[in-house]
Amino acid sequence: MAVVDLPQWLALAPALLLAATALVLFAFDSINPHTTNRTLFAGTTVVGALASLAVAVWYAAAGVGATGIENYGVIDIMGGQFVVDQLALFFMIVVAVVTALVAVASHDYLRDHAYQAEYYSLLALAATGMSMMAVSNSLVTVFIALELTSLPSYALVAILKDNRGSVEAGLKYFLIGALSSAIFVYGVSLVYGATGSLQLEAIAANLDAAGEMGGLLGLGILMLIGGIAFKTASVPFHFWAPEAYEGAPAPISAFLSSASKAAGFVLAFRVFTTAFPLEATTAVIGVDWTWAFVILAIVTMTLGNFAAATQENVKRMLAYSSIGHAGYVLIGLAALSTPSGDLVMGAAMIHLLVYGFMNTGAFLFVGLAEYWGVGRTFEDYNGLATQAPVACAAMAVFMFSLAGIPPFGGFGSKYLLFSHTIEAAAENTALLAAAAALVINSTLSLYYYSRLVKALWIEEPLRERDALATPTGLYAAIIAAAVVTAVILAAFGPIADVATEAAAAVVG
Amino acid sequence: MTVDVQYYVLLSMAVFCIGLFGVLTRRNALLFLMSVELMLNAANINLIAFAFYHGNLTGQLFALFTMALAAAEVAVGLGIILVLYRNFRDVDVTVPTTMRW
Secondary structure, three states: OOOOOOOHHHHHHHHHHHHHHHHHHHHHHHHOOOOOOHHHHHHHHHHHHHHHHHHHHHHHHHOEOOOOOOOOEOEEEOOOOEEEOHHHHHHHHHHHHHHHHHHHHHHHHOOOOOOHHHHHHHHHHHHHHHHHHHHEOEHHHHHHHHHHHHHHHHHHHOOOOOOHHHHHHHHHHHHHHHHHHHHHHHHHHHHHHHHOOOEHHHHHHHHHHHHHHHHHHHHHHHHHHHHHHHHHOOOOOOOHHHHHHHHOOHHHHHHHHHHHHHHHHHHHHHHHHHHOOHHHHHHHHOOOOHHHHHHHHHHHHHHHHHHHHOOOEHHHHHHHHHHHHHHHHHHHHHHHHOOOHHHHHHHHHHHHHHHHHHHHHHHHHHHHHHHHOOOOEOHHHOOHHHHOHHHHHHHHHHHHHHHOOOOOHHHHHHHHHHHHHHHHHOOOOHHHHHHHHHHHHHHHHHHHHHHHHHHHHOOOOOOOOOOOOOOHHHHHHHHHHHHHHHHHHHHHHHHHHHHHHHHHHHHO | OOOOHHHHHHHHHHHHHHHHHHHHHOOEHHHHHHHHHHHHHHHHHHHHHHHHHHOOOHHHHHHHHHHHHHHHHHHHHHHHHHHHHHHHOOOEOOOOOOOOO
16 A cells, blocks of 8 residues: 555654754854854744645645554554544644745844844744644653753743844743643643553543542643643633733744644644543543633633723734634534534634635734835834735735635634534534624624724825835745635535544544 | 652642642742642642552653653743843743733
8 A cells, every 4th residue: 555665653744844944944053153144044943834734735635543454554653642533634734834824024123133043943943842742642752752842932932032022922931831830740740640650641541540539530631721722812711811912023923823823723632632531531520621612712702892892902803803713613522521522623623724815914014014114003004004914904904804704714714713613513512602602702803803904905095105125035925825725615525524524533 | 668649749749739839829930830840740649649549650761751841841941031130130920911901
């Protein structure tokens, strides 16, 4: 069946390629420490990310991790510490796409920055961590991948060392991140105490033996949810997000809000479906954990959208809207108690894929505005369309897609999420509330997204502006993201099948 | 003579809560960092006690990883606190308020 026989460990190639990219960048930097050849560094990162993307797509298409006679089956590496299945490959694709877009855009955004090689190697290392989060199958590897993502991210947020906003954002991100990772690892230690193992399947197998330690296990699971909520910027660990996204360089905001969020969710999907199967866990801890996610989903999306509606600063509005979108995706976990849980989770995965394009693009447009130096508020953006119609058209696509208006990608994924949630609500009426919150919040989000489009296209500028430059890298990344956001609906059927099958395989 | 595992859990929970209290009340970034270290070490106590209780080495091994990661986290954190001091002339975490919601 195989044309070429590859060793098992090469199933991790998408993540390994990103790690190799980081090392190559380090090598460039150590050979010539003072060079600021940003084309070389950005180019290397883009090549690495695209190679990772190509390999991940190839594996996914060739059937690595898919069951069935003609496919390769799920690949276990290092005694089940890592697992490569369709779910992992799906999210490796998302991470690689966002990394490539961000690297292309950073080329122009960081034109005067002194530490080019450091920036791109940290970016590649964080992307490696996110890719590893998709394949981690043990709480040990989960925690290491989580930290491999977090540590470079702290540094990246604070990388504009003389910019007070960037340093403040880095500090806040670091403090909340350190706290939540301490809570996460304490949760891991309690789960280990109750079950005696850290590998996810082994935890599931030992759940019934936990018996009298059910309380510890429940507390441990709650603490794991805390760590995951930080990574995905969900309530109750969401308050770093507006600060960090606003102060960070815009491409890094794009990277964190799209790729890091997606990686946090794949981790949540895998840990909760594999290690804590619903009936067995409920029998031990006495509570159905999907309830936690029902509540978190509703609170997160409501809080994110209502806060976004009151913002004057565009980047901050996008940050709160990113919290709102985390709430939508949390429904994917909340619905796992119902028979159609895999459909809802598949829809949540597609939403993360589409979100990877539309949200990255939106933040990169903010990066473009910062490059022009037009200011940060809605009023400062007034009338930009007369001077830069192409970029503003792309931004309109992102905004309408984020709001969920046809014919853009965001409509398709929100529609799938909504219709499957309604289907699942037949079994669990609490999901009806989640579905209603989804619709109400999407409607509300249309207000502030269209407000930005109105500012760009209809309002008159407050004051005269000089002619605006057209930086190639930023434009290329924005237009690429806009084109995919606009046409992805055409390919929605096959993507939905892949995502649903991947979800069904882990829920199964 | 061995100590029962529940006493270790009580100890680690006490250390964890002391750390959490420090995180919530301290305004100095360095003391905040120390409090987080306490919380991480509380997890290590748990991991090692439970490794003994369950009779496998997984927990001890993970405790080693946790220590290494905590060290890496402190390295990045101190770097950020250093640039914080250069920009704000202070390591009080309540001073940087250029952004407010």
